[in-house]
Amino acid sequence: MSEFKIVGKPIPREDARAKAKGELKYADDFSLPGMLYGKVLHSKYPAAKIISIDTTKAKQLPGVHAVLTARDVPHNETITRFGQSAEVGKGFEGLYRVLADKKVRFRGEAVALVAADTEEIAEEAAALIEVNYEPLPGVFDPVEAMKPGAYLVGEGDSNIICKFGCSQGDIKKGFAEAEVIIEDTYQVPFVDHAYLETEGGVAWIDEKEVINIRVGSQVIEHFRDVAEVLGLPHNQVRYIGTMMGGGFGGKEDITVETYLALLTWKTKKPVRLFYTREESILCHSKRHPFIMHYKVGAKKDGRLVALEAELISDAGAYPYLSPWVNLYATVNAAGPYCIPNVKINTYCVLTNNTFTSANRGFGAPQPNVAYESLMDELAYKLKIDPLEIRRKNCITTGKSLSTTGQVFNTYVALPEVAEKAWKALGETKKVEDKNKRIGRGLAIGLMSYGRMTFLHDTSRCYVRLESDGSVLIRSGIPDLGGGQVSLLCQIAAEELGVPMSKIRIYYSDTALTPLAGTTTATRQTYMSGNATLKAAREIKKRIIQKAAEMMNVNPEKLVIGEEKIIVKYDSAQYLPLLEVIKACNTEGIELFCEAQFKGPFTMVPDLSNIRGTIFPDFTFGAQAVEISVDIETGQVEVLKLVTCYDVGKAINPLSVEGQMEGGSIYGMGYALMEEVVMEKGVTLTPSFSEYIIPTAADVPEVEAILVESGGGLGPYGAKGIGEPSCSIIAPAILNAIYDAVGVRIKSLPATPEKIIRALKKHYFEGR
Amino acid sequence: MKKTEIEFTLNGKKKKVEVKPSDLLINLIREELYLTGTKYACGIGECGACTVLLDGEPVLSCLTLAITVAGKEITTIEGLAQDEELHPLQRAFLEQGAVQCGFCTPGMILTATALLKEKPQATEEEIRDYMRGNLCRCTGYVQIIKAIKSCTTGGEN
Numbered sequence: 001m002s003e004f005k006i007v008g009k010p011i012p013r014e015d016a017r018a019k020a021k022g023e024l025k026y027a028d029d030f031s032l033p034g035m036l037y038g039k040v041l042h043s044k045y046p047a048a049k050i051i052s053i054d055t056t057k058a059k060q061l062p063g064v065h066a067v068l069t070a071r072d073v074p075h076n077e078t079i080t081r082f083g084q085s086a087e088v089g090k091g092f093e094g095l096y097r098v099l100a101d102k103k104v105r106f107r108g109e110a111v112a113l114v115a116a117d118t119e120e121i122a123e124e125a126a127a128l129i130e131v132n133y134e135p136l137p138g139v140f141d142p143v144e145a146m147k148p149g150a151y152l153v154g155e156g157d158s159n160i161i162c163k164f165g166c167s168q169g170d171i172k173k174g175f176a177e178a179e180v181i182i183e184d185t186y187q188v189p190f191v192d193h194a195y196l197e198t199e200g201g202v203a204w205i206d207e208k209e210v211i212n213i214r215v216g217s218q219v220i221e222h223f224r225d226v227a228e229v230l231g232l233p234h235n236q237v238r239y240i241g242t243m244m245g246g247g248f249g250g251k252e253d254i255t256v257e258t259y260l261a262l263l264t265w266k267t268k269k270p271v272r273l274f275y276t277r278e279e280s281i282l283c284h285s286k287r288h289p290f291i292m293h294y295k296v297g298a299k300k301d302g303r304l305v306a307l308e309a310e311l312i313s314d315a316g317a318y319p320y321l322s323p324w325v326n327l328y329a330t331v332n333a334a335g336p337y338c339i340p341n342v343k344i345n346t347y348c349v350l351t352n353n354t355f356t357s358a359n360r361g362f363g364a365p366q367p368n369v370a371y372e373s374l375m376d377e378l379a380y381k382l383k384i385d386p387l388e389i390r391r392k393n394c395i396t397t398g399k400s401l402s403t404t405g406q407v408f409n410t411y412v413a414l415p416e417v418a419e420k421a422w423k424a425l426g427e428t429k430k431v432e433d434k435n436k437r438i439g440r441g442l443a444i445g446l447m448s449y450g451r452m453t454f455l456h457d458t459s460r461c462y463v464r465l466e467s468d469g470s471v472l473i474r475s476g477i478p479d480l481g482g483g484q485v486s487l488l489c490q491i492a493a494e495e496l497g498v499p500m501s502k503i504r505i506y507y508s509d510t511a512l513t514p515l516a517g518t519t520t521a522t523r524q525t526y527m528s529g530n531a532t533l534k535a536a537r538e539i540k541k542r543i544i545q546k547a548a549e550m551m552n553v554n555p556e557k558l559v560i561g562e563e564k565i566i567v568k569y570d571s572a573q574y575l576p577l578l579e580v581i582k583a584c585n586t587e588g589i590e591l592f593c594e595a596q597f598k599g600p601f602t603m604v605p606d607l608s609n610i611r612g613t614i615f616p617d618f619t620f621g622a623q624a625v626e627i628s629v630d631i632e633t634g635q636v637e638v639l640k641l642v643t644c645y646d647v648g649k650a651i652n653p654l655s656v657e658g659q660m661e662g663g664s665i666y667g668m669g670y671a672l673m674e675e676v677v678m679e680k681g682v683t684l685t686p687s688f689s690e691y692i693i694p695t696a697a698d699v700p701e702v703e704a705i706l707v708e709s710g711g712g713l714g715p716y717g718a719k720g721i722g723e724p725s726c727s728i729i730a731p732a733i734l735n736a737i738y739d740a741v742g743v744r745i746k747s748l749p750a751t752p753e754k755i756i757r758a759l760k761k762h763y764f765e766g767r
Numbered sequence: 768m769k770k771t772e773i774e775f776t777l778n779g780k781k782k783k784v785e786v787k788p789s790d791l792l793i794n795l796i797r798e799e800l801y802l803t804g805t806k807y808a809c810g811i812g813e814c815g816a817c818t819v820l821l822d823g824e825p826v827l828s829c830l831t832l833a834i835t836v837a838g839k840e841i842t843t844i845e846g847l848a849q850d851e852e853l854h855p856l857q858r859a860f861l862e863q864g865a866v867q868c869g870f871c872t873p874g875m876i877l878t879a880t881a882l883l884k885e886k887p888q889a890t891e892e893e894i895r896d897y898m899r900g901n902l903c904r905c906t907g908y909v910q911i912i913k914a915i916k917s918c919t920t921g922g923e924n
């Protein structure tokens with residue numbers, strides 16, 4: 001594969017220069033003459049009846065242009081979608097309510113909107129809105145909320161919003177055969193995306209009466225949803241997606257776009273609205289907390305024979321993407337292991353907590369914590385090495401996923417990555433401090449890339465070769481910071497034989513760029529990468545065909561590179577690209593192409609027993625850590641972290657390593673420090689001094705090992721890495737804590753307090 | 768509130784502006800002077816995204832009153848490159864892949880500039896410690912630390 005000129009090279013990204021110079025205009029870096037400032041009034045209570053809302057005083061304040069409540073919204077209640085165009089049936093639909101009406105369901109829910117001349121006036125006006133609430137008891141624990149007779153969060157007759165299952169074999173028989181059985185409950189908390197750029201944007205109406213929304217969004221296809229809220233034709237709403245200051249799933253649902261659209265529609269003026277950090281933490285989605293009961297059975301030699309799990313997750317106050325997240329959790333629940341007898345049941349429940357939705361890894365990281373801890377437990381119990389027990393049980397090429405039965409026909413790198421990650425920990429670090437104990441932990445996992453196949457996913461891209469040899473790309477791809485846009489440039493540059501500097505790309509605009517689908521589900525390298533490849537190759541084919549005629553050689557003998565069409569193995573024989581372009585243009589040969597790439601399509605599965613192909617493909621990885629635990633303070637320090645994934649092909653190794661390192665530290669935060677603490681629906685951690693994320697001082701030595709099997713479905717055999725990269729570091733750390741001090745932490749985050757408490761119990765009471 | 772005229776140097780050029788005593792430096796820079804490279808990410812001194820250099824020292828512009836910069840010299844990210852020539856740190860950030868979403872990048876680079884002035888031979892430990900006030904959610908800091916290290920005297924490049 002050494003003929004690549006641009007693909008596979010660690011090159012600076014297309015967008016990096018403007019970012020490093022401070023020139024890139026993010027959503028909040030934009031203003032228009034006469035622009036107003038929007039503000040949202042959020043609910044004070046997590047559960048309450050709205051008796052009345054009086055906006056008179058707010059409206060009278062000079063400088064206020066609009067004050068809106070639910071009754072001003074043309075269609076206040078629609079359905080949550082995330083850009084899908086295929087029919088998927090009722091099982092996945094949830095209520096999307098723009099402004100609270102009659103009842104509030106969580107603290108921070110939007111109740112009213114204001115637009116005013118300045119931010120200060122908008123804030124003052126919001127404070128003048130008089131909402132008369134009657135507090136209701138609410139329910140804050142998903143297990144309580146599941147019980148018959150529980151307080152009802154919504155208008156339905158149950159708080160359970162979805163129930164999924166899947167099974168294979170005979171679970172009773174499986175446990176009867178088992179020689180060891182371990183049963184335990186694991187718990188993971190609410191966490192925040194904590195992207196540095198909060199949610200926001202600017203909206204205006206243009207001379208065609210189109211509402212333009214310039215916003216940071218992972219799903220620009222929400223233009224349709226916004227149009228439906230306003231009762232406008234879809235083509236009267238346009239999203240102009242900006243480069244995002246981080247997304248991680250938090251900009252996958254509609255954030256402030258409907259508020260912006262409503263305010264600009266009512267005032268006919270441009271409006272800017274941005275969340276403060278506090279609003280971002282209080283009012284926008286979180287990662288689903290899960291309570292996970294697991295029972296695992298194995299033979300004495302370590303072979304797994306049965307796994308049963310019941311997963312309960314907290315959807316918070318509205319469904320949003322909960323059904324989808326829970327589907328991921330269900331599919332991932334038995335991990336990357338071959339287990340003949342499996343039974344999984346998943347419930348997702350409404351509560352009066354802040355709503356939960358997509359967060360990097362979707363529903364995968366949560367069950368991974370449970371099953372990988374249990375594997376470790378099993379290894380200790382049976383005195384088998386942690387690597388050995390995984391090698392013995394993990395899925396290999398040709399085997400199938402134990403939950404859905406989906407068969408893996410391409411290379412399954414699990415044994416390879418597990419070994420590499422574990423070995424790369426190297427020599428044990430020496431620590432002088434006598435209170436510090438060293439431990440090591442390993443976790444392996446798999447995670448899908450690409451959307452669920454029953455969503456019938458597609459992506460489009462337009463490529464044009466200009467008469468001067470420069471290239472223009474138009475793709476609806478949103479870039480959340482992972483290098484999605486730059487990747488397409490690299491593919492086009494490689495295929496058309498031009499340097500990166502000759503590529504210009506326009507992205508993420510629902511009016512002007514072909515829709516490329518969402519930047520979610522780790523799908524863009526795979527989907528839009530392939531769409532770009534298809535478009536560029538079509539143009540390349542025409543160029544080569546023409547050159548072959550001009551040179552009077554067989555087109556198969558020609559390759560393209562360095563702005564030349566060259567005869568293979570005879571680089572002295574070539575035509576400059578420009579000359580061929582000229583000839584094509586003279587003859588009217590099309591040097592542009594809009595191509596669509598289609599993922600594999602399947603039917604919607606039976607949700608009570610999800611079997612068969614649900615995802616196009618999976619990425620396999622292993623993560624290993626060496627840590628120290630201070631037995632006096634309970635403080636964990638990660639000393640070395642190894643992350644090893646089969647990425648198929650690293651189109652830009654710099655970006656891939658960046659994902660693997662960044663994902664690891666994202667997962668390390670999940671393991672050790674992050675928790676949105678909610679007490680009866682009230683968030684107690686609304687800032688970065690309470691919601692702690694890793695800093696440069698917390699980061700260990702990180703080694704990223706890339707395996708490039710070439711077996712992926714993406715361009716050049718690439719696989720997706722964005723989400724898989726963060727999904728198994730937490731259990732690796734928990735396992736290392738056990739190795740260091742002999743206590744097993746069963747609820748995240750593994751804070752010093754929890755470790756000290758567990759240590760005391762361990763030493764004074766025995767386990 | 769009464770406005771006061773102040774004069775200061777911004778990226779090498781003299782500026783005269785009117786400010787209220789309560790105006791924050793971040794708003795002056797972003798909203799009045801349209802230099803949007805300085806970022807808001809928390810507004811209360813907890814993330815470092817709004818870092819600018821005040822007489823060469825890194826300060827958080829979300830916690831600095833505009834009026835206090837009178838007579839002083841401010842450098843924002845826009846003032847770092849010499850025309851097309853990137854500052855060595857900017858170049859290192861590009862080459863090491865230290866820029867992902869880029870939202871932390873201006874603050875990171877400016878803080879690192881001050882670090883390198885203070886300690887041109889900073890060790891990796893010193894870099895980690897000095898940069899701990901600048902949050903980044905994307906990179907896991909690995910490539911950022913590498914980029915800064917490569918600009919120290921005795922660094923890899």
Ligand code: FES
Nearest residue numbers: 810812814815829
């Ligand atoms: S915005 Fe100033 S420190 Fe966060």
Ligand code: FES
Nearest residue numbers: 868871903904905
């Ligand atoms: S690159 Fe995104 S926050 Fe640092």
